[in-house]
Amino acid sequence: MDSTILQMQDITKTFPGVKALSNVNLSVARGEIHAICGENGAGKSTLMKVLSGVYPHGTYEGKIVFESEEAKFSGIKDSESRGIVIIHQELALVPHLSVAENIFLGNERERAGFIEWNETNAEAAKLMARVGLDEQPVTPVGQLGVGKQQLIEIAKALSKDVKLLILDEPTAALNDDDSAHLLDLLRELREEGMTCIIISHKLGEIEDIADTTTIIRDGQTVETLDMSDPASDQNRIIRGMVGRDLSHRYPEHESTVGDVVFEVKNWTVRHPTQADRIVVDNANLDVRAGEIVGIAGLMGAGRTELAMSVFGHSYGRGISGEVFMDGKKVDTSNVGKAIKAGIAYVSEDRKVYGLNLIEDIRINTTAAGLEKIAANGFVNGNEEIRIAEGYRKSMNIKSPTVMAVTGNLSGGNQQKVVLGKWLHTAPELLILDEPTRGIDVGAKFEIYQIINQLADAGKAVLVISSELPELLGICDRIYTLAYGRMTGQLPVSEATQEKLMELMTIEKEAV
Known part of the structure; x- marks a missing residue:
């Protein structure tokens, strides 16, 4: 059997006014985890859409060889029939349908035009067990977190007798525990002989899990690295991605901090549908002119809920507390009033809430x-x-x-x-919720530079991030949240990941 399962040769894809791919070459060995890295806009997702038939044969130049035969896919159905399944960054699940229904959506277990529900649920249960899900097959997908939804997508792919599984940013929206579980699953699938292609901006994960990494820059193949080589580290990948050494992940910055611009006092927010559940409990914080302040907390700590509730009461009910801008109490009870008060909020989900x-x-x-x-x-x-x-x-x-x-x-x-x-x-306070989620190191650096420029212009900046190194790299001061309550604050000169994590994991009873 040929050890190479896939070859993409001289792939060129052009859109009106833009050449997205130019003579890209990719060779994937059978049974390996092959990473594809590159800056945003480098052409990674476009290349995978060519492979999976989203961009059908005839709309691009070049040749695809899969399992020693030239492939001319006219659509996704064609590629899936050959065992190539792609899981996009935006999950394609129907929240009101059950897990079993989603797994077999478009691939239903039926006889004489009627769905065999017993067979559907039984087969779904087997697939769920394989990916480590212990929910019932009849559970509505909308009741599950994004980590488990990602596993459902993989179960869905396994139901199609997948030979080559493509995952586009599979851990971008996952917390550390869910990410680790997903990567363990990919290792298990590799042990079973499955081939995986993974697109990710999390270079630590790539370094940890990939056998081979292909780097794409500006629509062209730069090189392919053997990840067993000690020289194939994160810095080596970054150099290939951006075309230069990125000696510092975070731009150097000296803050000039002024008077308090933004202050929240005794801020309490209840869950929008569970009135007895307090999501943000008596929070107090302030941000000064020219200061970059971070908020650190585990998933569910109330970080986003705090930001959205301050910005026009966009989240929650029974909201109480006070907001001050430049020492004056302001009304932020709707988005228009929040903007008028000088507050802006960049949400964590740019595709749903931002654009x-x-x-x-x-x-x-x-x-x-x-x-x-x-x-x-x-x-x-x-x-x-x-x-x-x-x-x-x-x-x-x-x-x-x-x-x-x-x-x-x-x-x-x-x-x-x-x-x-x-x-x-023209805000006086800019709240940034996960501002670099799902973007590459080069684009991250540019975002950090913009944040620094805002602080240098005397703006107050509040950054929410799940990445502690990011907060330590760009902030002047960091607050910690646990179970909806502020548990501490540290100047960045005194903060470490260990100290922050200690404050972020204070038991609920102790908060």
Whole structure:
């Protein structure tokens, strides 16, 4: 049997005005975990869409050879029939259907036009056990967390007799425990002889799990690394991705901190549907002019709930407490009032809450501050283009025009559009919730530089992040949350991952 399961030869894919891939070559050995790394917009996802038939044969140049035969897939059904299954970053599950129904959606177990429910649930239970899920097959998917939903996607792939499993950013939205479980599962599948391709920006995971790593830069193959070579470390991957050494993950920055700009006192928030459940409990915090303040906490600690409730009561009910801007009490009871008070919030889910993906960059950039460019109910189109173009250039958004559809941009460039949208409102406080989730090291560095520039301009910046090294690398001071309550704060000069974790894991009874 040929040891090479897949070869993609001289793949070139062109969109109007943009060459996304140029003579890309990829060779994947049977039974290995093969990582694909590159900056946002490098062409990784485009290459996998070519492979899986999302971009059918005839819409690209080059050749795909799978299991020693040339493949000319006309769609996803074709590639799946050959055993190639892709799991996209945005999970394709129906929340109101059961786990079993989702696993066999489009691949139903039926006889004479009727679904065999006993067989469906029994087969689903076997697949669930294989991926480490102990829920009942009849459980609605919407009741499960994103980590378990990711496992359901893998169970769904296994139901299709998968030979080559492609995972696009599988751990981007997972906490550390769920990520570790998923990576263990991939190791088990490798032991069983399955081949996996994984796209990820988490270089520590790549270094830990991949057998081989192919680096793509600007739509071209740079090199393929043997990860058993001690020289194939994170720094080596970064150098290939960005074309230079990135000696520092976080740009150097000296803060000049002024007076308190933003302050929250005795902030309490109840769950939106469970009135007796307190999600944020009597929180107090402040941020000064020119200061970058972090909030650290485990999943469920109440970080996002705190930010969203402050920003226009976008989360929760029974909200009490006070918000002050420049020492004056302000009303933030709806989003409009929060913006008027000088607060902006970049949400953790840019695709759901941050952007209109079917609209262009121009409309997204000016959406939160239309009153600045409108008169008598009409938007000044020329001014709209001028403002969006200014942010496109200053933030290095990789798009030839602001008229490009935002949904076609890479994750890092979408994040820059969201930042531009809120900077257009000229906020005094910018709340950034997981600002670098799902983006590459190069784009992260650019985001950090933007954050530093805001602080240098005297703005107050509040950063929520699940990555403790990130908070330690960019913040001046860090608060910790556990079970909805503030458990401490440390200047970054005194903070370590161990000290933060200790404060983040204080038992509920002790909080």
